[in-house]
Amino acid sequence: MKYMDVATYIREKIDSGKYSYGKKMPTIAELSTNLKVSAMTIKKALDLLSAQGYIERRRGSGIFVKMNADSIKKRIPLTGNSSRFPEGKLETKVLKFGVNNPTKEIADKLQIKTTDFIYTIHRIRLLNNKPTIMEYVHMPIDVIPGINIDILEHSIYDYIRNDLKRKISSSDFEITGVRPNEEDKEVLGLDDNAFLMQIIQIVYFDDGTAFEYSVNKHLPEEFVYASVITDFL
Amino acid sequence: MKYMDVATYIREKIDSGKYSYGKKMPTIAELSTNLKVSAMTIKKALDLLSAQGYIERRRGSGIFVKMNADSIKKRIPLTGNSSRFPEGKLETKVLKFGVNNPTKEIADKLQIKTTDFIYTIHRIRLLNNKPTIMEYVHMPIDVIPGINIDILEHSIYDYIRNDLKRKISSSDFEITGVRPNEEDKEVLGLDDNAFLMQIIQIVYFDDGTAFEYSVNKHLPEEFVYASVITDFL
DNA sequence: TAGTGGTCTAGACCACCGG
DNA sequence: CGGTGGTCTAGACCACTAA
Numbered sequence: 001m002k003y004m005d006v007a008t009y010i011r012e013k014i015d016s017g018k019y020s021y022g023k024k025m026p027t028i029a030e031l032s033t034n035l036k037v038s039a040m041t042i043k044k045a046l047d048l049l050s051a052q053g054y055i056e057r058r059r060g061s062g063i064f065v066k067m068n069a070d071s072i073k074k075r076i077p078l079t080g081n082s083s084r085f086p087e088g089k090l091e092t093k094v095l096k097f098g099v100n101n102p103t104k105e106i107a108d109k110l111q112i113k114t115t116d117f118i119y120t121i122h123r124i125r126l127l128n129n130k131p132t133i134m135e136y137v138h139m140p141i142d143v144i145p146g147i148n149i150d151i152l153e154h155s156i157y158d159y160i161r162n163d164l165k166r167k168i169s170s171s172d173f174e175i176t177g178v179r180p181n182e183e184d185k186e187v188l189g190l191d192d193n194a195f196l197m198q199i200i201q202i203v204y205f206d207d208g209t210a211f212e213y214s215v216n217k218h219l220p221e222e223f224v225y226a227s228v229i230t231d232f233l
Numbered sequence: 234m235k236y237m238d239v240a241t242y243i244r245e246k247i248d249s250g251k252y253s254y255g256k257k258m259p260t261i262a263e264l265s266t267n268l269k270v271s272a273m274t275i276k277k278a279l280d281l282l283s284a285q286g287y288i289e290r291r292r293g294s295g296i297f298v299k300m301n302a303d304s305i306k307k308r309i310p311l312t313g314n315s316s317r318f319p320e321g322k323l324e325t326k327v328l329k330f331g332v333n334n335p336t337k338e339i340a341d342k343l344q345i346k347t348t349d350f351i352y353t354i355h356r357i358r359l360l361n362n363k364p365t366i367m368e369y370v371h372m373p374i375d376v377i378p379g380i381n382i383d384i385l386e387h388s389i390y391d392y393i394r395n396d397l398k399r400k401i402s403s404s405d406f407e408i409t410g411v412r413p414n415e416e417d418k419e420v421l422g423l424d425d426n427a428f429l430m431q432i433i434q435i436v437y438f439d440d441g442t443a444f445e446y447s448v449n450k451h452l453p454e455e456f457v458y459a460s461v462i463t464d465f466l
Numbered sequence: 467t468a469g470t471g472g473t474c475t476a477g478a479c480c481a482c483c484g485g
Numbered sequence: 486c487g488g489t490g491g492t493c494t495a496g497a498c499c500a501c502t503a504a
Contacts (some may be wrong), residue, residue, distance in 0.1 A: 022344075051284075053403075053405060056402075056403070056437075056441050058439070058440060058441060061440075064441060067344060067443075068342070068405060068435070109301070111255075111300060169289075169463070169464050170286075170289070170461060170462060170463045170464060171461070171462045172286060172301060172459070172460075172461055173459065173460060173461075173462070174457055174458065174459045175408055175457070175458040175459075176430075176453065176456060176457050176458075177410050177428060177429075177430045177453035177456065178453070192426075193425075193426055195410060195428040195453070196410075197409075197410045202301075204289075206291070207291060207294075208289050208291060208297055210300075220409065220410035220411070220428070223409060223410065224407055224408070224409050225407065225408040225409075225458075226405070226406065226407045226408075227405075227406060227460070228403060228404070228405055228406075229403060229404045229406070230402070230403045231402050231403060231439075
């Protein structure tokens, strides 16, 4: 996939300071001849980078590296908490692991029936030994077979990728602010005063199957969601 | 812009139920011949729609309308609170309107100097007569000239679009959860127990100028941020 | 293996910016 | 006006899915 390579190439130039913040970077024509790649392919790479907030395109003027391109480090994909934190800092404790039937709402979202079976998992994530994220996860047992405690204590996503060899393609999510319920309070050590940042997420495979409905509640001190909005529509 | 037209055409088919949820829609080849548009253009339209969560593309199988395509109504662009609520429901009260110098942080984000002048505006938004959103807005006076109370009591964005005739192209933002400060508490009628959903946002024109740094704090009862993540990288 | 979507190309043409 | 990015095209070829 050439346009991905081009995107990576350019991103590295930006990260390493070869193309500096706020300044103009090479034109499409230059990149095209230097990298021996068609202009359309360069443009496709630029589409990616501008959607991710690295660059800015000004018709008639050129392409500019965005000032705050380094703040992108906070713009982490929401798929999998394990990938969001430095290795070893994040521990996992499984509080509950069982099989049951979904509620109407969850069944709808997972595109299954209320008579089908799902795993229900409650996990707590500790960041630097402090309970930080409460996770309530539901997955259809038919879709994600062979889950066990061992997997849950590490990364479910690693299991899906490496063992089930399935490709995660997209996710719908919602961010809201909520008060903790009794379990949250107990596990995270909170009182009635506290509040949590809640992410409700549905995650899909590349064949369109929904395989996860999850509710993650984060301590606000540890939570930032950053993103970019660009133009169209 | 043909690909936009194609995207609109397809979105209308989805909204009107002509292409139904979870089902396969026409192939690229079909669309291409029916609409008399090249395949590449169709694909570009599909890029848009899939980034917005309307459809799902499965290589080798076809293109499918996403199950929850109607939940997209909650996925509102963050540029301008006025556009987020039905006409007439949202009132605006200006609490403070002055000119001063930016702090170091705001100056950096707006790409100006701490000796430059900015407008500082505090507004409160009432939804169905209830104080709901507290807005702290900063704009460089050189970039957004001619602001007055009358404009602030309606939509700043309308003024920018219709009178200044400038095009807004992108925005960086962050969502966090915070406790209210004294002003928030007084204006929104909150106690120490309360919390707010905070959006910090920098908004840019299409020539790359940053024209707004704003902090919006929403009552959690009224706040949902919904989005989609797709694949790449 | 036939059908479908994804990538890539070379080149035409348009829209916009700046001197 | 020349230089730049944006759109669109026709067509070649690849990757994947399902029968």
